[in-house]
Amino acid sequence: MDNTSNPIPHHVYFDGKVQSLGLETENGKATLGVMKKGTYEFSTSSPERMVVVSGVMNVKLPDTDWLKYTEQQEFHVTAGISFGVECDTDVAYICYYG
Structure with missing residues (x-):
């Protein structure tokens, strides 16, 4: 299977x-990601x-x-803002856009 035309x-x-x-889901565009232990500041465009x-x-x-979210919990972020994230251990997440 050759995926070089659609990486x-x-x-x-x-x-x-x-x-x-990045991936396409039944809910639209999404990303599946990992964050190492640390503190981060993100900005949103959507x-x-x-x-x-x-x-x-x-x-x-x-x-x-600051609010704590654990496995299978979710939160919503509006477009055009910045928000902070702090991870005490490695964290896996999925982010749906739009």
Whole structure:
């Protein structure tokens, strides 16, 4: 099987500590990713629905306190904002766009 004409998008952030692979789902575009232990600041250009697949993700959305999300929990992020993420261990997630 030759996938060179349609490679899987691979995104690398924060010196390789956050990486994701792009895919199309029944819910539209998404990324499946991993974050190493650390604290990160992300910006959004479209609405996002983040689902924790493995691990614990602490999230700081605008005008909220830090909230903890564990496996199978999700949170929503509006377009055009920045938000903080803190991981005490490696975390796997899926992010749905739109």
